[in-house]
Amino acid sequence: GDSVTQMEGPVTLSEEAFLTINCTYTATGYPSLFWYVQYPGEGLQLLLKATKADDKGSNKGFEATYRKETTSFHLEKGSVQVSDSAVYFCALSAPPGGSGGSNYKLTFGKGTLLTVNP
Amino acid sequence: DGGITQSPKYLFRKEGQNVTLSCEQNLNHDAMYWYRQDPGQGLRLIYYSQIVNDFQKGDIAEGYSVSREKKESFPLTVTSAQKNPTAFYLCASSIDRGTNYGYTFGSGTRLTVV
Numbered sequence: 001g002d003s004v005t006q007m008e009g010p011v012t013l014s015e016e017a018f019l020t021i022n023c024t025y026t027a028t029g030y031p032s033l034f035w036y037v038q039y040p041g042e043g044l045q046l047l048l049k050a051t052k053a054d055d056k057g058s059n060k061g062f063e064a065t066y067r068k069e070t071t072s073f074h075l076e077k078g079s080v081q082v083s084d085s086a087v088y089f090c091a092l093s094a095p096p097g098g099s100g101g102s103n104y105k106l107t108f109g110k111g112t113l114l115t116v117n118p
Numbered sequence: 119d120g121g122i123t124q125s126p127k128y129l130f131r132k133e134g135q136n137v138t139l140s141c142e143q144n145l146n147h148d149a150m151y152w153y154r155q156d157p158g159q160g161l162r163l164i165y166y167s168q169i170v171n172d173f174q175k176g177d178i179a180e181g182y183s184v185s186r187e188k189k190e191s192f193p194l195t196v197t198s199a200q201k202n203p204t205a206f207y208l209c210a211s212s213i214d215r216g217t218n219y220g221y222t223f224g225s226g227t228r229l230t231v232v
Contacts, residue, residue: 032218034220042225042226043208043224043225044208046220046222089160093220095217104149104214105151105166110159110160111159111161113158
């Protein structure tokens with residue numbers, strides 16, 4: 001079945017450091033890929049997405065490129081801020097049947113906790 | 119503005135009680151989902167519904183029940199059969215017509231057994 005594997009945290013960085021959170025996936029068909037962010041005590045918010053190979057999603061200084069050859073969608077940011085401290089989830093949406101279900105359910109990774117210190 | 123509203127934000131349950139968590143969306147989305155999140159863990163799917171009057175069990179449905187009588191509403195009942203209900207519960211919705219669409223999430227309900 002479909003699956004998402006993301007690097008285990010927690011990740012602790014100093015302000016203005018470079019961030020990479022690795023995400024790889026397994027899916028049949030051609031999935032769309034997403035990064036969600038969850039701030040403390042809140043729900044998940046869509047951060048960025050890419051719907052086909054070589055697409056780059058970007059938002060708020062974060063970027064991720066859909067790499068079909070390496071089945072990856074790594075999240076990067078050139079200079080993190082304290083306000084970026086949150087849990088980040090990688091996810092994929094595959095066509096029905098590819099995930100063993102009958103609708104376009106999202107498959108999530110386990111999340112990576114990022115803490116940015118001043 | 120369209121969105122998903124979960125209520126209450128905090129809920130306390132006594133042992134042996136059933137409690138119902140509310141989830142309402144005005145996005146005209148077809149599909150709705152309930153997830154459970156425990157500290158330091160990812161999301162686990164409890165139930166989902168693709169259409170009114172129909173719903174499917176997720177990975178951890180035991181001790182929970184749902185209904186989908188209206189497109190806008192997908193309440194979750196945590197029954198006394200759920201032995202460890204203390205968790206953060208998230209509701210989500212989606213258009214469910216293609217892989218390009220992700221989920222919209224509510225702000226969550228934190229349930230605590232007292």
